[in-house]
Amino acid sequence: MECVVSLERLAPGQHGQLKYAAAFVDETITDIVIDGDTLRVTHNSPHGADVIESRLNRLIDRFSKGDFGFKENILFEHKVDSPYKGDIIAELVESKIIKVLEPGLFIFREPFSSLMRFLDYAFVTRIANRFDVKEESYPAVIHCETLNKTNHFTSFPEHIHFLTHLREDLDVIETFSQSIREAGGWKQEEPMSLDANMPRPKFAMNPSTCYHCYEGLQDETLEGDGVVVTAISKCHRFESKNHTDFGRLLDFSMREIIFVGKPDFVKENRLKSIEYLKELAAEWNVDSFMEIANDPFFTNDFQVKASFQRNQEMKYELRLRIPYIDKSIACSSVNFHSNTFGNAFNIKMGKRNAVTGCVGFGIERWAFAFLAQYGLDQAQWPQAFREQYAEWQQKSL
Incomplete structure (x- = not known):
């Protein structure tokens, strides 16, 4: 069955957000297509077309409230006419470099797995180590009580993978x-x-690296201006049919640099990290741009939260272009949380609660996007990237 709804109430910039959210309307949905100002959803729901249409219109109401639009605000752009234009996923699968277990769940083999390790090494040595950083190691699971304190259950309930x-x-x-x-x-x-x-879940798969950092600092009073921590962990987010989108993984590796401390300390280090990230993108000559963004809140007050994030410039994304689909994907994000997590976990700076910020690097996304622009032939890779990769390989022997 097909359900068709009009998108006339939505700004074009909101179409992508609606398409993403529509995947969670019903578990029998098999296809979602945006055709101009029309959304077409194919499904086999026993609830019938009227129920599906009603649910879709509820989402449209959610995203259309107020005058908040998704205008692009690009802070940085590095344009490149990259040499590779092919379907990198198809090439990786055909050459057995990746094995697709199901959409969004892959096994990575050489040379992709080496490229992932190099990228993480580069983000640590080229960016994280420019701060007075401490390395930490986190589990892949997280206590539900911790997720509750981060408001993850109310902001992103669709992503949660419960463990029992x-x-x-x-x-x-x-x-x-x-x-x-x-x-x-x-x-x-x-x-x-x-x-x-099965008992009520006590744990879930961790959806974000930085949550464990705040959990680890709970009820502590920090000295000086604050702390900088870096860690990499496996993260898990269920995204339904959206796992068929390029780079949208069910299980992925996230390197983060996390700032916790006084407001000026966090804000200044966040600005430095933006400059370091821009420098690296230009040095590696990746076709990329940085823009103001918002999280995909799955809540009735989506407009309020998203608008606040954008107006306060609390989230920036570095997006890399994927030539063969003529789209871009977010590979890094730079976030400012104000005192949200300092309050939630009672992290003190003197008598006041700490503020936090973080920089995230999606390792698999960086690898996919880089290869989508330059392919597997290392002779085609940018010189600086190729030289740094070769140097890392020698050190790794």
């Missing part, structure tokens, strides 16, 4: 095991009453 387990009950465990054995193995469609046999 079978109840600590011998009968439950043995019955479950026997049911799998009798079914001939795990079957996704097999009707099992797992809900009754």
Whole structure:
């Protein structure tokens, strides 16, 4: 079945946000297409077309409230006529450099896996180490209480991957095991009453590297002007049909540089990080631009939150262009959170709560975007990037 709704109430810059959110309207949706001022959604919902149309219009109402538009505000641009124009994903799959397990879930092999390690090394040595930085290591899971303090449940509920387990009950465990054995193995469609046999989740997969940093500083009083921390961790965000989009992964690696301290300390270091990121993008000669952005809040007050972020310039994104689809993807973000997390975790600077900011680097996205512009032939890579990669390889032997 197909449901068609008009987009006349939305500014063109909001169409992409609606398309993204529409994937969460119903689990039977198979295709979402924007055709001019029309949104076409193909689905097999038992609820019927009227329900799907009503839900889509609820989203349109959410994104159309007020006069907030998504006008581009580009702070930096480095244009490059990159030499590679092909479908890099298809080439990587055909050459077995990546293995697609399902949309958004990949196994990475050489040379892609080496490129990822080099990129992380470069972000640490070329940017993070220019601050008085401390390295930390975080788990891939996070306590639900911690996510609650960050307001993640109310701002991005659609992304959450909950973790749970079978109840600590011998009968439950043995019955479950026997049911799998009798079914001939795990079957996704097999009707099992797992809900009754699993406790309420205590943990979730971590959606953002910096959350663990704030959790680790809870109830502490920091000395001096503040601290700078860097860490890389696996992050997980469920994004439904959007995982078919270029670079939108279910499981990904995020390197972050995190600033926690006095307002001037965080703001000044954030501005420095923007300059360092711009320098690196130009030095590596990647086709890129930096713009004011907002998070994809999945809330009824989307307009208020998104408008506040943009007006206060709390989020910048460095986007790299993908030639063969004529689009760009966000590969790094530079964020200022004010005292949101300082308040939530009671992190003190003297008598006041700390403010925070962070710089994020999506490692897989950087690798995908770079190869989408320059391909696998290293002879075509920009000289500075090629030389730094070769030097890193020698050090890694």
